[in-house]
Amino acid sequence: MDDVVRARDAALEALADIEPDYLRETLDDLLADAAVTPGVLSLVTARALDPDVDPDDVVDRAAGVQLIYEGLRLTRRLSHEEPWESAATAEADIDADMDVLAAEVLVSRGFSLLSHTGAAGAAVEVVRAFGRDQTQRNREGIAPEAAVALDRSLEVDALELAVVAGTTAVGGDPPAELLEYARELAADYDGEFPPPGRALPETTADRIADISDRAVSATDR
Incomplete structure (x- = not known):
């Protein structure tokens, strides 16, 4: 099983007990076409640091x-879309409400999975940063380029969280250079992760292993 399939299947499995069925189906639809770059990076990071990791x-x-x-x-x-303002029917209004509930469930279940891991604190900070960024982004008079930069912060934070999750899974903390590499990856995607099936560059694991080896060497001096 490749990492894209593994990450997507794990995310779907984590939501398998959600009820009612309509809500779970909404969640499944959201994940079916999602780019799984953050989840895949967690797996790649752990394996790059410990090739024997299960x-x-x-x-x-x-x-x-x-x-x-x-x-x-x-x-x-x-x-950004404020769908309630443009909803033409009661059904469209209900769909928008369902999306809000789905977003809350996704974040809540994600927290649950990370709550007892070394990535718990980083996960909390991602959500706090998102709230700050979006509050600032939605202020009147903000320059368009500033709004774009604030929106793209989510992808940066998600990949940083991914390397934290992968690194702590094998018993360590990510060196600063590894976090910087996660930020570089996010910048390369220009705010949008690639379509499903093309999650990360082929050189990602080698880069992570090299960064880790240099960090360990520097510590041993």
């Missing part, structure tokens, strides 16, 4: 990262 020991963390990102991404879209 994927089953990391997959819940990957799902947690992915769900938090998807929930916040949906919240961002709803904040």
